[in-house]
Amino acid sequence: xxxxxxxxxxxxxxxxxxxxxxxxxxxxxxxxxxxxxxxxxxxxxxxxxxxxxxxxxxxxxxxxxxxxxxxxxxxxxxxxxxxxxxxxxxxxxxxxxxxxxxxxxxxxxxxxxxxxxxxxxxxxxxxxxxxxxxxxxxxxxxxxxxxxxxxxxxxxxxxxxxxxxxxxxxxxxxxxxxxxxxxx
Amino acid sequence: xxxxxxxxxxxxxxxxxxxxxxxxxxxxxxxxxxxxxxxxxxxxxxxxxxxxxxxxxxxxxxxxxxxxxxxxxxxxxxx
Numbered sequence: 201x202x203x204x205x206x207x208x209x210x211x212x213x214x215x216x217x218x219x220x221x222x223x224x225x226x227x228x229x230x231x232x233x234x235x236x237x238x239x240x241x242x243x244x245x246x247x248x249x250x251x252x253x254x255x256x257x258x259x260x261x262x263x264x265x266x267x268x269x270x271x272x273x274x275x276x277x278x279x280x281x282x283x284x285x286x287x288x289x290x291x292x293x294x295x296x297x298x299x300x301x302x303x304x305x306x307x308x309x310x311x312x313x314x315x316x317x318x319x320x321x322x323x324x325x326x327x328x329x330x331x332x333x334x335x336x337x338x339x340x341x342x343x344x345x346x347x348x349x350x351x352x353x354x355x356x357x358x359x360x361x362x363x364x365x366x367x368x369x370x371x372x373x374x375x376x377x378x379x380x381x382x383x384x
Numbered sequence: 385x386x387x388x389x390x391x392x393x394x395x396x397x398x399x400x401x402x403x404x405x406x407x408x409x410x411x412x413x414x415x416x417x418x419x420x421x422x423x424x425x426x427x428x429x430x431x432x433x434x435x436x437x438x439x440x441x442x443x444x445x446x447x448x449x450x451x452x453x454x455x456x457x458x459x460x461x462x463x
Contacts, residue, residue, distance in 0.1 A: 210454045215445030223441055232450050236457050243458060288395070295390030303424040311431045317439045320432070338403065339436035345403045364399040371428045 323373035334362035
């Protein structure tokens with residue numbers, strides 16, 4: 201099945217692909233480069249497009265692989281940070297939750313709102329890059345742990361630590377910002 | 385020595401269980417049964433995962449300059 205005219209791709213799919221990439225790489229220039237790589241890869245393989253899915257879905261699949269490649273490159277360039285950086289220990293007193301950081305009940309409806317998605321995105325942006333990438337791959341992209349560890353260039357045990365940090369820091373950030381008790 | 389994991393252990397156990405797909409052990413289940421705070425953590429990890437998967441792509445689109453650069457990159461080379 202023929203694709204649409206490549207001249208129309210930027211206007212048809214550019215914004216959607218850019219938002220997808222930006223939410224995963226958190227850098228506008230890198231996101232733009234990834235879109236360019238995606239369009240060029242799509243141009244090269246357009247004769248193989250079978251039309252089983254929409255053109256946008258097909259391109260998103262290409263972009264997803266480009267993002268994984270980007271992560272692999274970044275993992276080589278950027279040190280993963282101190283594996284002993286364990287600021288989560290501050291959430292506990294001894295072996296139990298500290299009174300100030302003990303998780304509170306999240307009101308149900310509030311956790312499914314559009315505002316929650318925005319707050320999650322902001323909290324994700326506040327994470328360090330390796331921790332955020334681990335969460336994006338595993339929870340946003342649904343990548344299996346083995347594959348995610350390979351994409352990040354870390355052993356599976358280190359991925360587990362990164363995911364633990366991501367979940368703990370995100371839940372704390374959301375509780376402080378999105379679920380903060382209002383003024384009395 | 386108690387076999388019951390502490391809250392510190394439970395936070396890690398709950399995170400790792402999400403990825404390993406393995407069910408929680410008997411001692412961890414017992415801890416959850418008696419510890420309301422750790423039960424909340426498990427629910428919150430679930431909420432985070434659901435929200436991450438269903439989060440709509442928001443934010444700015446491409447700038448006009450970026451669009452123009454991309455259009456040019458898709459043009460066939462002229463000889």
